[in-house]
Amino acid sequence: xxxxxxxxxxxxxxxxxxxxxxxxxxxxxxxxxxxxxxxxxxxxxxxxxxxxxxxxxxxxxxxxxxxxxxxxxxxxxxxxxxxxxxxxxxxxxxxxxxxxxxxxxxxxxxxxxxxxxxxxxxxxxxxxxxxxxxxxxxxxxxxxxxxxxxxxxxxxxxxxxxxxxxxxxxxxxxxxxxxxxxxxxxxxxxxxxxxxxxxxxxxxxxxxxxxxxxxxxxxxxxxxxxxxxxxxxxxxxxxxxxxxxxxxxxxxxxxxxxxxxxxxxxxxxxxxxxxxxxxxxxxxxxxxxxxxxxxxxxxxxxxxxxxxxxxxxxxxxxxxxxxxxxxxxxxxxxxxxxxxxxxxxxxxxxxxxxxxxxxxxxxxxxxxxxxxxxxxxxxxxxxxxxxxxxxxxxxxxxxxxxxxxxxxxxxxxxxxxxxxxxxxxxxxxxxxxxxxxxxxxxxxxxxxxxxx
Amino acid sequence: xxxxxxxxxxxxxxxxxxxxxxxxxxxxxxxxxxxxxxxxxxxxxxxxxxxxxxxxxxxxxxxxxxxxxxxxxxxxxxxxxxxxxxxxxxxxxxxxxxxxxxxxxxxxxxxxxxxxxxxxxxxxxxxxxxxxxxxxxxxxxxxxxxxxxxxxxxxxxxxxxxxxxxxxxxxxxxxxxxxxxxxxxxxxxxxxxxxxxxxxxxxxxxxxxxxxxxxxxxxxxxxxxxxxxxxxxxxxxxxxxxxxxxxxxxxxxxxxxxxxxxxxxxxxxxxxxxxxxxxxxxxxxxxxxxxxxxxxxxxxxxxxxxxxxxxxxxxxxxxxxxxxxxxxxxxxxxxxxxxxxxxxxxxxxxxxxxxxxxxxxxxxxxxxxxxxxxxxxxxxxxxxxxxxxxxxxxxxxxxxxxxxxxxxxxxxxxxxxxxxxxxxxxxxxxxxxx
Numbered sequence: 050x051x052x053x054x055x056x057x058x059x060x061x062x063x064x065x066x067x068x069x070x071x072x073x074x075x076x077x078x079x080x081x082x083x084x085x086x087x088x089x090x091x092x093x094x095x096x097x098x099x100x101x102x103x104x105x106x107x108x109x110x111x112x113x114x115x116x117x118x119x120x121x122x123x124x125x126x127x128x129x130x131x132x133x134x135x136x137x138x139x140x141x142x143x144x145x146x147x148x149x150x151x152x153x154x155x156x157x158x159x160x161x162x163x164x165x166x167x168x169x170x171x172x173x174x175x176x177x178x179x180x181x182x183x184x185x186x187x188x189x190x191x192x193x194x195x196x197x198x199x200x201x202x203x204x205x206x207x208x209x210x211x212x213x214x215x216x217x218x219x220x221x222x223x224x225x226x227x228x229x230x231x232x233x234x235x236x237x238x239x240x241x242x243x244x245x246x247x248x249x250x251x252x253x254x255x256x257x258x259x260x261x262x263x264x265x266x267x268x269x270x271x272x273x274x275x276x277x278x279x280x281x282x283x284x285x286x287x288x289x290x291x292x293x294x295x296x297x298x299x300x301x302x303x304x305x306x307x308x309x310x311x312x313x314x315x316x317x318x319x320x321x322x323x324x325x326x327x328x329x330x331x332x333x334x335x336x337x338x339x340x341x342x343x344x345x346x347x348x349x350x351x352x353x354x355x356x357x358x359x360x361x362x363x364x365x366x367x368x369x370x371x372x373x374x375x376x377x378x379x380x381x382x383x384x385x386x387x388x389x390x391x392x393x394x395x396x397x398x399x400x401x402x403x404x405x406x407x408x409x410x411x412x413x414x415x416x417x418x419x420x421x422x423x424x425x426x427x428x429x430x431x432x433x434x435x436x437x438x439x440x441x442x443x444x445x446x447x448x449x450x451x452x453x454x455x456x457x458x459x460x461x462x463x464x465x466x467x468x469x470x471x472x473x474x475x476x477x478x479x480x481x482x483x484x485x486x487x488x489x490x491x492x493x494x495x496x497x498x499x500x501x
Numbered sequence: 502x503x504x505x506x507x508x509x510x511x512x513x514x515x516x517x518x519x520x521x522x523x524x525x526x527x528x529x530x531x532x533x534x535x536x537x538x539x540x541x542x543x544x545x546x547x548x549x550x551x552x553x554x555x556x557x558x559x560x561x562x563x564x565x566x567x568x569x570x571x572x573x574x575x576x577x578x579x580x581x582x583x584x585x586x587x588x589x590x591x592x593x594x595x596x597x598x599x600x601x602x603x604x605x606x607x608x609x610x611x612x613x614x615x616x617x618x619x620x621x622x623x624x625x626x627x628x629x630x631x632x633x634x635x636x637x638x639x640x641x642x643x644x645x646x647x648x649x650x651x652x653x654x655x656x657x658x659x660x661x662x663x664x665x666x667x668x669x670x671x672x673x674x675x676x677x678x679x680x681x682x683x684x685x686x687x688x689x690x691x692x693x694x695x696x697x698x699x700x701x702x703x704x705x706x707x708x709x710x711x712x713x714x715x716x717x718x719x720x721x722x723x724x725x726x727x728x729x730x731x732x733x734x735x736x737x738x739x740x741x742x743x744x745x746x747x748x749x750x751x752x753x754x755x756x757x758x759x760x761x762x763x764x765x766x767x768x769x770x771x772x773x774x775x776x777x778x779x780x781x782x783x784x785x786x787x788x789x790x791x792x793x794x795x796x797x798x799x800x801x802x803x804x805x806x807x808x809x810x811x812x813x814x815x816x817x818x819x820x821x822x823x824x825x826x827x828x829x830x831x832x833x834x835x836x837x838x839x840x841x842x843x844x845x846x847x848x849x850x851x852x853x854x855x856x857x858x859x860x861x862x863x864x865x866x867x868x869x870x871x872x873x874x875x876x877x878x879x880x881x882x883x884x885x886x887x888x889x890x891x892x893x894x895x896x897x898x899x900x901x902x903x904x905x906x907x908x909x910x911x912x913x914x915x916x917x918x919x920x921x922x923x924x925x926x927x928x929x930x931x932x933x934x935x
Contacts, residue, residue: 089822090558094564095543108537226746267930269933451933500870
């Protein structure tokens with residue numbers, strides 16, 4: 050196959066061509082209440098060709114890998130229709146590599162019966178809690194082998210395994226419905242979703258407590274975020290704006306996002322990197338065959354670099370960072386985050402909340418989204434902080450900020466970095482992409498909270 | 502497909518094979534210029550088995566040996582949910598128009614020209630705007646056969662035109678956008694261009710707004726981005742059966758405004774969400790969900806309908822795995838007031854065009870809360886400009902219980918929702934000073 054791929058890439062009049070072939074298999078298990086609603090297996094085979102001619106791109110995706118050369122020709126001819134200028138694409142030395150997944154407990158080897166037994170147990174814990182109306186459990190594991198070859202002579206085979214689990218407890222009383230969720234994941238290690246009995250129990254109890262909790266009053270607050278929610282915050286508030294494909298053809302945004310600009314105080318360091326090992330967003334090569342790196346987006350409060358594909362890096366005259374990712378063979382790679390986090394500093398949680406007279410402590414996540422400038426992220430759990438102490442439980446809150454203001458409003462960073470592996474990121478049509486994000490506890494001086 | 506069904510029948514009591522093949526050609530513009538042409542072909546085959554009364558499922562993208570697919574599905578049967586339904590064999594399907602041969606006549610050059618015209622028209626109005634646009638055409642073929650003699654197939658043509666623009670002044674970013682889709686080719690770029698230009702006009706300058714409850718008008722995009730997600734979840738037969746919908750036990754009750762009606766309709770001609778049969782081979786239909794304020798029906802697939810002791814409404818839809826109840830096209834009934842009459846009625850208020858983050862709250866309870874990505878302030882009956890750093894929060898059941906007015910200007914948004922503007926008398930608005 051390697052020879053056939055190499056041959057089909059030869060002799061075309063294009064600036065760059067790549068072929069990605071993919072084989073994957075997956076298992077999905079879904080519970081709703083006491084019903085195991087879906088247990089299914091899927092397999093997938095397909096591939097794509099992407100070609101660059103004079104700055105224009107052609108992209109062809111398919112299920113059948115026969116007549117590969119015809120597909121390459123189609124992509125090149127499309128690119129030729131588009132391209133009218135010059136191609137900017139960072140160079141890459143040809144390399145050959147085979148990367149296999151190194152996994153502690155491979156989910157592919159865990160029998161369906163054992164998986165079901167484990168999730169039955171979690172489900173029973175949720176459903177046996179008083180006032181719990183129902184539950185949702187969604188589990189999936191997948192193994193994906195990607196073969197990448199480029200007209201530059203690079204050939205890479207990479208295999209990755211991904212595991213994710215989301216549990217939701219839904220409580221109901223007098224027409225009120227409240228929910229609390231728990232999300233976990235790992236790069237292929239099934240043990241990451243084992244042994245959660247105690248967490249599942251607490252989650253169910255919290256959903257019940259929310260039924261009698263009041264809603265926050267809308268307005269500006271001092272807000273303390275736990276590591277999970279702060280991770281979502283850094284992903285939404287800054288990570289997306291660091292993706293160079295938003296910036297590279299936008300002169301005005303380049304003026305705003307100029308390297309060296311101050312975004313926060315000296316204590317603020319924000320990092321993204323697939324080269325940070327063992328996390329859900331980790332890999333050796335991205336989907337353009339570029340080696341993964343660890344990138345300081347913000348160092349000591351100053352914008353230091355951004356996330357690149359080979360095209361955005363070349364156009365902006367910066368170095369590629371290995372952040373071009375595609376969710377499957379159906380899509381071309383685009384600039385994505387991998388593992389994104391705020392580096393820890395020295396403060397304890399008590400230090401952070403002790404001098405807050407009135408504020409909100411927001412924990413765990415429902416979701417988050419951004420328009421680049423303005424973003425929202427929502428907590429699954431929230432408490433009032435009164436006179437330096439955690440006070441009453443609140444209904445979940447949605448928080449909102451403005452990237453140019455809110456990062457500068459971070460006035461305390463804790464010492465307790467935690468990475469959250471349960472998230473998936475969506476961009477354009479490509480969702481959910483395995484990523485991780487994290488942070489220590491952080492405090493934001495002033496943050497807008499939606500409420501009654 | 503026949504081979505898969507034949508092999509499946511040997512190991513199971515009942516079986517169903519679903520296959521969808523599609524070919525889509527999207528043309529993408531980035532930063533005002535043509536950037537990429539794509540050509541995507543894909544085939545997906547799914548098998549459901551009922552064996553010893555339990556449902557098994559397997560699915561393959563691309564080629565798979567029939568025996569392999571049957572084996573994968575059979576392995577899951579022993580753990581599967583007890584089947585409460587039989588695969589259907591209906592006598593007839595409604596005639597629903599979902600295919601227009603004209604789509605074939607549209608060339609890539611035509612699509613490129615359409616994108617160029619759209620971008621040129623918007624830039625004529627705002628020369629500094631940076632535009633992204635996608636024009637896409639495609640054809641999908643759906644085929645379903647089952648062991649009970651049921652068989653259905655149809656073709657669908659798809660055409661869509663979508664536009665997003667960003668206008669940056671200093672550190673202020675303004676986002677505008679619109680889209681249009683149909684089974685007919687869309688050869689006129691003007692409706693999308695006009696909507697975008699309207700948004701740019703209304704957002705011409707930034708104004709501040711106070712933190713307090715005030716009257717709010719949701720435009721069709723505003724309805725889609727604020728109110729629809731909680732309604733879709735509440736009317737899903739599955740959530741009702743699970744008791745996770747506040748509408749459980751509310752059938753027939755008048756809990757919405759008496760002028761508010763909502764229905765699901767998969768039979769509308771040439772709408773992209775229409776079909777003659779759903780993904781389980783159940784005939785399509787129009788299903789009233791809210792009839793003049795009263796809860797009148799929920800939407801179902803086969804299994805959920807059987808559990809709830811009712812009939813499928815033809816809303817079994819496949820996303821990743823087995824079919825699940827999902828809306829087709831949703832329609833909100835029109836009222837008799839124009840958008841501008843609503844504006845004239847308000848002394849101080851807000852127009853919500855796009856809300857972000859609204860689906861991230863507790864939508865099960867009907868709560869929504871989000872950042873106003875695009876919204877306009879009303880002062881003394883006139884739109885005075887755009888508001889920023891502003892959140893709105895509310896509950897759909899409270900908002901829709903009593904509407905001040907319903908618009909007479911319904912419009913398709915997001916390809917699946919036909920809605921007028923909705924005017925509610927009071928909603929919580931929080932804004933950050935400065």
